[in-house]
Amino acid sequence: MTVKYKTIKEIKKMISQKEISHKEIIQDVYKLVKENSNLNAFISLNEEKSLKKAENFDNNPSDCSLAGIPIAQKDLFCTKGLRTTCGSKILDNFIPPYTATVIENLENAGCISIGKTNMDEFAMGSSNETSHFGNVHNPWGDNLVPGGSSGGSASAIAAGIVPAASGTDTGGSIRQPASLCGITGIKPTYGRVSRWGMIAFASSLDQAGPMARTAEDCALLLNEMCSHDIKDTTSLDNEIPNFEDNLNNSLKGKKIGVVKDLDLSSLDKDVIEVYENSLKEFVSMGAELVDVSLPNLALSVPTYYVVAPAECSSNLSRFDGVKFGRRSKNPKSLEELYVQTRSEGFGDEVKRRILIGSYVLSAGYYDAYYKKAQQVRRLIKQDFDEAFLSVNVIMTPTTRGPAFDIGSKGSDPIQMYLEDLFTISANLAGLPAMSLPNGNIDNKPIGLQIIGNFLDESSILNFGHMYQTKTNWHMFSPEGVIQ
């Protein structure tokens, strides 16, 4: 009896039918972690405490919604007593004295946090090649990237080690690795999930969300992850629906926005074919396709690469070697302590973004870059507001192609930035968006992106779940179709 490749729903059933004990589940998960150590998906494990929590569930059965479900947590969430590195050398010894709200929510619902997943350093990257702890490998191919920045989370699910993981998404960091690893993941509406205890990258864009095998499992996780948190001033106090309620709603008459300004000419014809086949599938379920215009979409990547570095340069100023994390050895002065600690502790991509941020925020350039980008950000949001007057959801490919080889993007950072071409606009506008597997190209998975209106995660989950009742792309694993 194994939980390899099982969904949350299936594991819940195995538990309720007493086919497996809680302890056996966790033992099996650690066996799978060890068998897949070549993926480098985990930075730290939490074996002793996880086994203890499982034994507790065996001795005192719980009716919590996710009791005993193993979950991997992105190493960007603070976890009390468990090392939290954010993929960086500067935090390689950091053991937080508190736990992030979203992790606490999941653990209160019964989830067992089995370990912390590898990631691009401070979530800055789209291939998991910027981690201080080494590249993560994609289980779909020896030399393939898993995407990033939540690459360890995506890889661990795709390999069948865990049914669920947490991720964070600032410009596509849940959806892009979900696409490249053939799993399902959601970035919720900005403000739905508390950011307290999440190590900040770009505060007006960062949002945590669930990663799993299916839209249905994402709904189960999202039910527990969302909360109003007074410790996060941008946490929304709007009503949180039960995200399972509308999963099976009919799609008849529902409208899918197809972005007419989207330049698909640079994509392989296989990618376009996979995308168009998915749209046809939705039409066969009764949905209608409606052209929508997002004229400023092409400016979303340049807008992001002003706004995100600006916020990052400010947020990362807290890493100075004084109060926590790594400190350089034998600094002669306080100034030298700051400079040496940061220069030794940050990797090249993080430094590049801090420098860009300092540049666009500096006195002579603030209006030309930072203010200008914020104005374009409003134009992008207004385009979405207008589009959602006539459609329920908007669909695009999630990525420009399937997983690429480690090292293949060369040393030009802009080539990597363009990986997030289709995902960034949802972060700029604060909208919920999901990626789910919708095809295979050369035996590598690829995803479809479904963007929803503000606070309307229920619609994207509904479209996603209905798609997964009609297709089996989410059932594909690197070892073939899961039986």
Place this chain on the structure above:
Amino acid sequence: MDKKTVTTISYLSRLKIDPEKEEKITNDLENIIKFVDQLNDAETSDIEPLTNPLEKTAKTRTDQVTAKNLKKELLEIGPSSNEDYFLVPRVVE
């Protein structure tokens, strides 16, 4: 983006650039700035900047102490501390 600008922004960022990486970093920054210059294509003269997608001001709350005193735990994780303070190289002679 020239060497002098890179020196200024690396000082503002409290980062030291390795001399052998200086040319590559200058080129990368130059290319990124050229790339984001596309923003000039957008007409934004009457557009208010959007700082945050929620556009709400921070909520106020009752001024009550809710946090626990974590002084001991926080000092313990510091790279160098005594029982009351984080320690850094001497600033005042």
